[in-house]
Amino acid sequence: MNIENNIKNKKQLPLVVIFGRTNVGKSTLFNCLTESRQALTSDVEGTTRDANRSTVNWREAIFELCDTGGIIDLAHFAQEIKKISLRAASGKEIQLKVEDQARLLLRQADLILFLADNKSGLTREDRLMVGILRKILPEKMDHVLLVANKVDSRTQAARASEFSRLGLGEPLLISAASGAGTGDMLDIILDKLPKAKKPSFAKATEGEPSYASSAAEALEDKSEDKKATEGEKNEEIKILIVGKPNVGKSSLLNSILGEERVIVSPIPHTTREPQDTLLEYGGKTFRLVDTAGISRAGRQKVFKDKISDKLIKFGIAKTLGRLREVDLAIMVLDASAPLTHQDAHIAEEIVSAGKGLLIAANKWDLIKEKNTKNFTSLIYGKLPFIAWAPIQFTSALTGAKVKNILDLALTINEERRRSLTDKEADNFLKMVVKVHRPSKGKGAKYPRLYDFKQIAIRPPRFSVRIGSKEDLHFSYIRFMMNRLRDKYGFNGTPIIIEVEKNKRVHGSHQ
Numbered sequence: 001m002n003i004e005n006n007i008k009n010k011k012q013l014p015l016v017v018i019f020g021r022t023n024v025g026k027s028t029l030f031n032c033l034t035e036s037r038q039a040l041t042s043d044v045e046g047t048t049r050d051a052n053r054s055t056v057n058w059r060e061a062i063f064e065l066c067d068t069g070g071i072i073d074l075a076h077f078a079q080e081i082k083k084i085s086l087r088a089a090s091g092k093e094i095q096l097k098v099e100d101q102a103r104l105l106l107r108q109a110d111l112i113l114f115l116a117d118n119k120s121g122l123t124r125e126d127r128l129m130v131g132i133l134r135k136i137l138p139e140k141m142d143h144v145l146l147v148a149n150k151v152d153s154r155t156q157a158a159r160a161s162e163f164s165r166l167g168l169g170e171p172l173l174i175s176a177a178s179g180a181g182t183g184d185m186l187d188i189i190l191d192k193l194p195k196a197k198k199p200s201f202a203k204a205t206e207g208e209p210s211y212a213s214s215a216a217e218a219l220e221d222k223s224e225d226k227k228a229t230e231g232e233k234n235e236e237i238k239i240l241i242v243g244k245p246n247v248g249k250s251s252l253l254n255s256i257l258g259e260e261r262v263i264v265s266p267i268p269h270t271t272r273e274p275q276d277t278l279l280e281y282g283g284k285t286f287r288l289v290d291t292a293g294i295s296r297a298g299r300q301k302v303f304k305d306k307i308s309d310k311l312i313k314f315g316i317a318k319t320l321g322r323l324r325e326v327d328l329a330i331m332v333l334d335a336s337a338p339l340t341h342q343d344a345h346i347a348e349e350i351v352s353a354g355k356g357l358l359i360a361a362n363k364w365d366l367i368k369e370k371n372t373k374n375f376t377s378l379i380y381g382k383l384p385f386i387a388w389a390p391i392q393f394t395s396a397l398t399g400a401k402v403k404n405i406l407d408l409a410l411t412i413n414e415e416r417r418r419s420l421t422d423k424e425a426d427n428f429l430k431m432v433v434k435v436h437r438p439s440k441g442k443g444a445k446y447p448r449l450y451d452f453k454q455i456a457i458r459p460p461r462f463s464v465r466i467g468s469k470e471d472l473h474f475s476y477i478r479f480m481m482n483r484l485r486d487k488y489g490f491n492g493t494p495i496i497i498e499v500e501k502n503k504r505v506h507g508s509h510q
Contacts, residue, residue: 013055013064014193017105019133020115021125025149027052029115029176030067033186052275058186063193066105103136111143111192114168118148122162130166143192146171147185152178236278237413238287240322242350243332244342248362251396252332253277253290256405281406284413289326291319323349327458328356328412328492330405335375335393336366339382347386354459356412356493357389360405365395388485390492412492416458420488425453425462432483441471460484461496472499 018026034054052067106112114133116126134141146168148160152175163171172188174181241249257277275290323329329350333343350357361375372393380387390408394401420428429452440446447470454462464480466472481495 013062014110015064015066015105015108016056016111016113016189016193017066017068017109018113018115019068019106019129021117021123021129024115024117024120025176026067026115029113029147029149029174029182030054030065032176032179032182033065054276056186059190061190061193063110063189066109068105106133106137106140109140109143110194111145111189112137112140113145113147113189114166115147115149116163116166116171117150118156118160118163118173119150121159122165126163126166130168141168144168145185145188145192148173149176151175151181236285236287237328237409238289238326239409240289240291240319240326240329240355241332242291242319242323242329242346244334244340244346247332247334248396249332250290252330252360252362252394252402252405253288255394255396255399255402256288282410284410286406286409287326289322291322320349323353323355326355327416328358328409330358330360330409331389332360332362333379334363335361336363339379344383347383351386351494354494354496356416356459357386358405358408358412358492359386359389359391361391361393362396364393364400365398388491388493388495408492415489415491416460416493418460418488418490419457420454422453428452428484428487429464431487432480435483436476436479438466439473439476441473443469443471445470447472455498459494459496460490461498463498463500465500468501470501 018029020026030052033056054065055062056065112133114130116122133144146163146166148163148171151157151160151173157173160171160173172181172185174185176182241253243249253275257279277288277290279286279288331343331346331350333339347357359379361379364370367375370393372391375393376391379391390412392401392404392408394405396402429449433449438447438449445467447466449464449466449472451465452462454460462484464472464477477497477499480497484490484495
């Protein structure tokens with residue numbers, strides 16, 4: 001199957017690309033128009049590396065907006081043919097990939113917003129970049145809108161006239177930070193774009209995902225007459241791809257998608273900000289979020305490079321923030337390297353947040369003796385508190401077993417929703433008490449369990465009631481959790497059992 005053609009055939013929304021030299025406010029404009037804070041913004045040149053994509057809804061029309069990565073090496077960007085020899089320096093390799101990605105997006109764009117910095121005025125770099133556009137996209141120059149950003153006063157507006165020398169017409173004056181002028185700009189954008197309707201996904205063939213732009217809002221059917229079953233079918237399953245730096249998170253996402261949607265590099269911390277991608281698989285819509293690598297160094301602020309330190313800390317903070325929003329996490333491990341304290345810390349964060357968990361043991365192609373049983377025992381031995389999480393041994397490089405990840409994610413999503421009836425919960429309580437007498441905690445009296453019931457899902461949460469002057473040992477709570485898994489599954493999801501006593505609640509996770 002030709003993935004590129006498959007994506008083009010399923011393209012539902014017109015694409016608008018924000019383009020311009022570094023540090024002119026592209027990410028700020030992206031956040032303003034999409035009414036989000038998806039794009040990481042800073043005054044550091046080249047902060048945006050991956051292309052952020054989301055949708056804009058304006059006057060009942062929808063289009064996709066893309067914020068391109070910062071273009072630093074103008075000479076390379078102007079080249080039509082890649083020169084492999086330029087990729088010798090590892091640091092430069094990432095930037096060249098950013099530029100390759102930007103060039104591809106410009107060719108796919110229905111409309112290009114050429115963004116300039118009004119405070120800095122017309123620069124040599126602005127002229128060079130317009131010249132590059134004329135060279136590589138001569139047929140699209142009438143689809144380029146000149147936008148002057150950071151216009152916050154009448155005095156600054158008068159200065160913007162100098163940008164007309166670029167030959168792109170009079171500039172549209174906006175302030176992405178305050179939103180001033182963006183409404184008029186959106187009106188002009190819609191006038192130049194074909195009418196956009198809310199997209200509908202074609203059904204995927206069995207075992208084959210269908211791809212779509214990052215258009216969360218466009219997937220929602222807000223009709224009041226919508227049936228509950230349709231609501232469950234269209235609900236997004238939000239998945240965070242997380243792990244230490246350089247374990248292959250972005251490569252795994254690319255392998256799942258079958259396209260290079262995000263930048264991949266062997267250099268740690270290539271991905272600085274969470275990247276959302278939507279796809280439909282198995283009748284469900286997935287939102288996959290690639291994240292910055294979490295490392296002890298990043299958390300403890302010990303980087304010598306202060307600029308990199310600042311950006312990495314921002315990326316890690318965003319990763320932990322997104323963890324609270326998702327349904328489950330794919331924790332990527334490097335199967336060819338020993339487990340570390342960082343791996344354990346990431347797992348603890350996921351469990352504490354009450355999220356579903358799938359372990360992807362990546363780089364399996366590097367293992368000579370592929371004994372999954374031994375590796376499974378090794379992982380669970382080092383991380384016993386997540387022995388309920390399924391492990392998939394994969395190779396993002398070869399694509400081996402990558403498709404199984406989506407199937408497991410569907411299973412975990414259902415397990416997180418599993419609900420016991422009051423009768424099932426009551427029978428379960430009678431069974432565990434018969435098998436094992438409740439263990440006492442503090443005090444000499446053995447506790448009596450009066451009631452057991454499920455009080456929530458996603459994650460499954462239960463309560464057990466004991467006497468007012470009794471105490472239940474934590475080991476017995478763990479015993480109950482294990483028996484719940486033996487009987488009902490709950491595969492890939494933490495279980496919470498709360499002990500009710502004297503109107504106080506004590507919680508326990510597994």
